[in-house]
Amino acid sequence: MFARNPSAIAGMLMLSVVLLVTLAGPWLMGADPFEIIAAPMTPPFSDEAMLGTDYLGRDVLTTLVYGGRATLLVGAVAALLSVSIGITLGALAGYYGGRVDAVLMRVTEFFQVLPALLFAMVVVTLFSPTLLTITLAIGIVSWTGTARLTRAEFMKYRNLEFVRAERAIGASHARILWRVILPNALPPLIVSATLAIGSAILFEAGLSFLGLGDQNRMSWGLMIGASRQYVLSCWWAVAFPGAAIFVTVLAVSLIGDGLNDALNPKLRER
């Protein structure tokens, strides 16, 4: 089903290209993205720099190749963090119900009400912007959607026959939660996780754009934020890194979409 979805295939191809460039690129290039290689703001397609240089004279192409690492790392880890928190809290709420559910739902509501970007800004400013603090900040504010989804799924499953059967034979709650229900509830959660990666990448880009990125690691969002002041004279330093983010997030979203279609039984019937 997934294999027959053209946009999902496209997504996988794009993501592969991005991963290849990001992982193998630096090793092949052996350059320093912070190094000044030519005159500042050389336009693209010139002899010195394929994609031009930025306001300092740094190579935009090198930035693209090296910047992917930080961006993808933050995106993946932050998504992992938010999904983990979300699944854990959602599962507990949905399975146990009652007071546990009520308390956890209050907590979820609290984090949902907090303006995510503002809160992340405050956290990052507090602990000074490094890859670690940014990842944590993003992870902490992004889990509510996954939590709600997980809770709904677990509520659905807890009263089903086979689950009650497990209880009857004396299986522990932990076993039921993680070994019995979770594998069944996984499909929509996987989709949610894929989309979480996309949002985390966008979130990191946004923070970097606002000047709160890790200044010591080249990331795509950082390049855009730094070059923002010069966009009218040096649009390539903004356009290309932004395109890189766009392609990556699009790829991830297409894959998530494909997974959704593949795993969603309702659509399968049509």
Added chain:
Amino acid sequence: MNLLNFSRRNALALALLAGLPAVHSLAATDTPTRGGTLVLGSTQALRHVNGAVQSGIATAVPSTQIFASPLRFDDKWNAQPYLAEKWSLAADGKSLTLNLRKGAVFHDGKPITSEDVAFSIMAIKANHPFTTMMGPVEKVETPDPYTAIIRMSAPHPAIVLAMSPALCPILPKHIYGDGTDLKVHPRNSTDVVGSGPFRLTEFKAGQRLVLERFDKFFLAGKPYLDKIIVNINPDSNSLLLGLERGEIQMIPYATNSTELKRVAANPALNLTNKGFDGIGAINWLAFNTAKKPLNDVNVRKAIAMTIDKKFISKALHGGFSQPADGPIVAGSPFAIPDLITYPLDLKKAAEMLDAAGYKAGADGERFKLTIDYLPGQDEQQKNVAEYIRAQLKKVGVMVDVRASADFPAWAKRMATHDFDLSMDVVFNWGDPIIGVHRTYLSTNIRPIVWTNTQSYNNPKVDELLNTAGGLLDPTKRKAYYATFQKIVTDELPIHFINNTPYHTASSKKVMNVPTTVWGPASPYDEVYLK
């Protein structure tokens, strides 16, 4: 410096000239047209318009329109009459007498008297961030409504300069003298009653200010402009676009080289770098001399030799900045030409580091350092920091560029001396007493930003500065400052990089763009639109 001599020798001539419109400008023979709105672009949000309790150029621009001061200055550091028709500094330098013009009124119609001058000066002394400015002032006597005598405990040569519009706004005592702490007075941005050529009619915090002509301004016929609008936009690119499209007519304090290039190439726009000697802004690299290995002057000199100032000015600043070699800005009367410099020499730098005992290890690394920079001015600060990192790598010094998310984070680091190297920009503010002494006096090593955060301690320098600060004769002062500059450039607590390339970009329609020593931080009563 002519302040003193001018006032003592030419006081009479001045009194004669006092009734006439300002002596110093109106270069063109055109008659100024009355009317029109001047739109200014600024990237910095300002807190309020009361320059008596808030310094900084963002506040100075509107404050100098709204409030008048006893004196104003031309482009040669000569004091000119403003609210004071004449003035005289006593021979012993311990009192300055101001003779105020008669008939000047505040925006609410009440007369401006010596009481207001006395009140304002004491308020500035109590609240203004620059304590050295009015430091020795003890009291202000007011023998009659139009005479104010400033009494000082010691000779204070900076006092005449301290009467500038940017530093000594005259506030109405009947409004501000109500006992409320002036730093948080409600009338600092709402219902402001001032003494200057323009009234504040709108203050949208962080967005814009509107100033309108005060019809009863004491210089007859002025100001020429009907209105001034200060438009605040943190994005200097947009301001430039606005200037190119004619929506904005003037951008003071522009520094971005790309933007300056565009303005210079535009036939409808003017660009000038005159008018910034007063604030005297220098970008520099500060060393924390209390930390190893920076406590060794040879290490500092070696680092200095890896930096090519010409490259920075030409390549990083598009040729718009000039290298700076000393603590006093080149346009100041106290600047001297022959200072100790450190031309680029990577080989010598490596040798010096070897000799200092910091040989390179197997991986080519000698030691690690961190470099901070003042956030928000990338071209002058961050870019240079990154350039320095690349250069120091070539001699085996590994540098980590530490970004501070915002100003308070950086200020905290500097204040607590939690830094190795830091880029910084510091203003001279005209007289060295106001803006230069604070960086080098060993008595000023304090946990506050923009003091002697370098922990520099040289008793000889302390003596030179303190002496020069109490002498009235400019020639004698200059001699002391000359020795001071030579010592500081030899001991290198700070390596000076370049003068901040402030420029005023304006539409060719704007005439009499302010280019006195205080430049845009002066009254625009003579500015008009063609």
Added chain:
Amino acid sequence: MLKLVASRLVQGLALVLAVVVLNFVLVHAAPGDPVETIAGASGGMDEKLQAELRAQYGLDRPLPVQLGIYLGKVARGDLGYSYFFNLPVSSLIGERVPATLALVLTSVLAAFLTGTTLGVLSSRRPNGALSQTINVLSLVGFSAPVFWLGMLLVILLASVFPVFPVSGMRNIASDGRGVADVIDVLYHLVLPAFTLGLVYLAQYSRLSRAAMLDVLGADYIRTARAKGLSERRVFYKHALRNAVLPVVTILGLQFGNVLAGAIVVETVFNWPGLGRLAYESVLRRDYPTILGVLLFSSVVVIVMNQLTDLCYRLIDPRIKTT
């Protein structure tokens, strides 16, 4: 019913309190304080003066005391004074709310209408070319970083082809009155609203498509078809009405994200709204303003959540929520 509203109100208040307390603690824990910002804006400040200012702002008191004082003020509706501007926080917020409201309302509404239309259309033939195209296009809208799109739009439509203004909400020299002003604002609103709306557009089109597909498989639709009603009637009269519900729910909850999307767009376009105020206040450590804005937006989110919930229950009495 009344009991429900009352209990929800109490819950809402407790939530707001929690938000305020947490943010208060966090904001005060950040390195540097507002006095340092003010010192910075002044080009330096003496120790004594800094201490005076700190005392003036109550920053020298222990944190719990400061918190208590703040909460007491908030309870009386006093959001305090901005450290940076020395103006009441409530008036600063009040000045900026209309701008953000105009931006968000326009973009969300436009996105909702366009997105839902596209989504519904694409659900008619779920595997057709149109549907796939709309699907991919909406993904494009969702994947492109908002600020990147905004900047490219500015370059294209405000610099290269100067069709729209580069930034701001109004013409710089305008007085801000009358019909001419409304037109001026609308003109300035186009690019920012479009940029912000694109993200929401993607969400609504996908959501409405999914909701329609969901509903179209339901029993009552099959009954309607069996009854012989035209496909058109079935589609628009029965399915659409029911599919709109989850979309409306999201619309209500979406308003809760007012601030996040707005911050970035307002920064790119220098739009004088709450988002920019919040962002600049964080950089200036202007605690009262930061807290005021956080409080305000939390209240808005909570109110919207409750309203949505109530509407949902009124519309569909079958729903039972905890």
